[in-house]
Amino acid sequence: MSIMKAVAVDIDGTITDKNRKICVNAIKALRKSEDKGCPIILVTGNVLCAAKMVAVMIGTSGGIVSENGGFIQTRKQNLVLGNIEKCKPAYKFLKSKYNIEKTEFSDIRMSEIAIKRTIDVEVVKKTLADFDVEIYDTQFAIHITDPEVNKGSSLKIVANDMGIDISEILAIGDSENDLEFLEVAGLKVAVANADKELKDVADYITKAPYGDGAAEAINKFIL
Amino acid sequence: MSIMKAVAVDIDGTITDKNRKICVNAIKALRKSEDKGCPIILVTGNVLCAAKMVAVMIGTSGGIVSENGGFIQTRKQNLVLGNIEKCKPAYKFLKSKYNIEKTEFSDIRMSEIAIKRTIDVEVVKKTLADFDVEIYDTQFAIHITDPEVNKGSSLKIVANDMGIDISEILAIGDSENDLEFLEVAGLKVAVANADKELKDVADYITKAPYGDGAAEAINKFIL
Numbered sequence: 001m002s003i004m005k006a007v008a009v010d011i012d013g014t015i016t017d018k019n020r021k022i023c024v025n026a027i028k029a030l031r032k033s034e035d036k037g038c039p040i041i042l043v044t045g046n047v048l049c050a051a052k053m054v055a056v057m058i059g060t061s062g063g064i065v066s067e068n069g070g071f072i073q074t075r076k077q078n079l080v081l082g083n084i085e086k087c088k089p090a091y092k093f094l095k096s097k098y099n100i101e102k103t104e105f106s107d108i109r110m111s112e113i114a115i116k117r118t119i120d121v122e123v124v125k126k127t128l129a130d131f132d133v134e135i136y137d138t139q140f141a142i143h144i145t146d147p148e149v150n151k152g153s154s155l156k157i158v159a160n161d162m163g164i165d166i167s168e169i170l171a172i173g174d175s176e177n178d179l180e181f182l183e184v185a186g187l188k189v190a191v192a193n194a195d196k197e198l199k200d201v202a203d204y205i206t207k208a209p210y211g212d213g214a215a216e217a218i219n220k221f222i223l
Numbered sequence: 224m225s226i227m228k229a230v231a232v233d234i235d236g237t238i239t240d241k242n243r244k245i246c247v248n249a250i251k252a253l254r255k256s257e258d259k260g261c262p263i264i265l266v267t268g269n270v271l272c273a274a275k276m277v278a279v280m281i282g283t284s285g286g287i288v289s290e291n292g293g294f295i296q297t298r299k300q301n302l303v304l305g306n307i308e309k310c311k312p313a314y315k316f317l318k319s320k321y322n323i324e325k326t327e328f329s330d331i332r333m334s335e336i337a338i339k340r341t342i343d344v345e346v347v348k349k350t351l352a353d354f355d356v357e358i359y360d361t362q363f364a365i366h367i368t369d370p371e372v373n374k375g376s377s378l379k380i381v382a383n384d385m386g387i388d389i390s391e392i393l394a395i396g397d398s399e400n401d402l403e404f405l406e407v408a409g410l411k412v413a414v415a416n417a418d419k420e421l422k423d424v425a426d427y428i429t430k431a432p433y434g435d436g437a438a439e440a441i442n443k444f445i446l
Contacts, residue, residue: 027245053273
C-alpha cells in the first residue's frame with residue numbers, strides 16, 4: 001500500500017448518520033487529516049452550494065465533486081461537466097407517467113436532475129431505459145444524470161488540479177453512486193452500512209457504520 | 224425570566240470559530256436543545272441553500288432566516304421578503320467607483336447583494352448613503368440589503384409560523400447584523416467575541432467566545 005496523499009469522501013450516509021446529521025467523530029478525524037497535511041475532497045450527489053457549506057464547516061481544502069460528478073470545484077476553477085439537457089427529456093417523460101417531484105434547490109442544480117424518493121428506483125430505470133441518462137439511488141434522492149460523467153471521472157480532474165495521482169487517494173463511500181470513485185482510487189473503503197456492490201469492490205469494510213466508519217478508516221489509514 | 228421555547232442563533236462567528244469552522248461543542252448543545260423539545264432557528268446572512276445544509280447537518284427543526292431576513296423558510300413555507308431590485312442600482316453605483324466583487328453563489332441570493340470584504344464598510348456606507356439600502360458588515364461579507372427587512376422582523380414571522388411568541392425565544396449572535404433579532408427576542412445573548420453594540424443590548428455576555436459561547440448560553444438557559 002502506497003502512502004495516501006488525500007482522502008475523497010462521500011457526505012450523506014458516509015460522514016453523517018442515517019438522517020443526514022453530521023457525525024462529530026467524522027468531523028474530528030477529517031480535521032486531523034487536514035492538520036496532518038492530507039487534504040479532504042468532498043464527493044457528493046448534492047448541489048455545490050450545499051457541499052461548499054459542508055467544506056467550510058468542516059474545514060476541508062481538497063476541492064469538491066458535486067452533483068455526482070456533474071459540477072466540480074477544484075483548487076483552480078469551477079467546472080460544469082454534466083449536460084443537463086440530456087436529463088430534461090428523461091425527466092419530462094417520467095413526469096408524464098408518474099407523480100414525481102424534484103428535490104429542494106433543483107433550480108441551482110447545474111448538470112443533472114434529482115427527484116424525491118417517492119417512486120421505486122427500478123421503475124425509474126425501466127421507464128427511462130431508452131434515454132441517454134444514468135439513474136442513481138443515493139438513498140436520499142434519485143438522480144437522473146448525464147452518463148458521460150460520474151464521481152470517479154470527476155475526482156480524477158480534482159486530483160489532477162491538486163497535483164495528486166488518483167492512486168494516492170483513499171476513497172470512502174456508502175452508496176451505489178460512490179462505486180465509480182471507489183473504483184478509480186488507490187485505496188477503497190466502504191462503511192459498514194454500505195450497499196453490497198460497494199463492499200464487493202472495497203479493500204476494507206469498516207466495523208462501524210456511517211460517520212463513525214469514516215472516522216475509523218481515516219484513523220486506520222491516515223492518522 | 225420566562226421559559227424559553229426556542230433558540231434563534233446566528234451561524235458564522237456564533238456557532239463556528241473565526242474561520243467559519245463549526246464548533247463541535249455548539250453542535251452538541253444545539254442537538255441537546257432539539258432533543259429537549261426546544262427547537263433551533265438558524266438566523267444568518269448566508270444564502271438559504273447553505274443555511275439549509277447547516278440545518279440538516281446539525282439537525283435543527285425550527286426554520287431558517289437567511290440573507291439577513293430577506294429569504295426565510297418557516298415550517299410552512301419559503302418566503303422571499305427582501306426586494307433585490309432596491310439593491311441592484313446601489314451595487315451598480317458602487318461597482319462603478321470601486322473594484323468590488325460579489326461573494327460566491329451570488330446568483331442564488333434572492334433578496335440582497337453580498338460583496339467580498341475587499342473594501343472598507345464605511346466607504347460603502349458613505350458611497351451608498353443616498354440609496355434606499357441597509358449596509359451590514361458581518362465580518363465575513365458586506366451586505367447591501369433592503370432596509371424593509373432584517374433578521375428581527377423575519378424571525379417574528381418564523382416564530383409565528385411555529386406558534387411561538389418572540390418573547391419566548393433565546394437569541395444568540397455576534398455581529399452588527401444580529402442586533403435586530405436580539406432586540407426583538409425575549410432573552411438576548413452576545414458571545415464573547417461579539418461587536419460592542421451587540422454586547423450593549425445583551426442580557427448576558429458569554430465567558431467563552433464563538434461556538435463555545437453559544438454552547439455556554441444554551442447550557443445555561445435551556446438545558
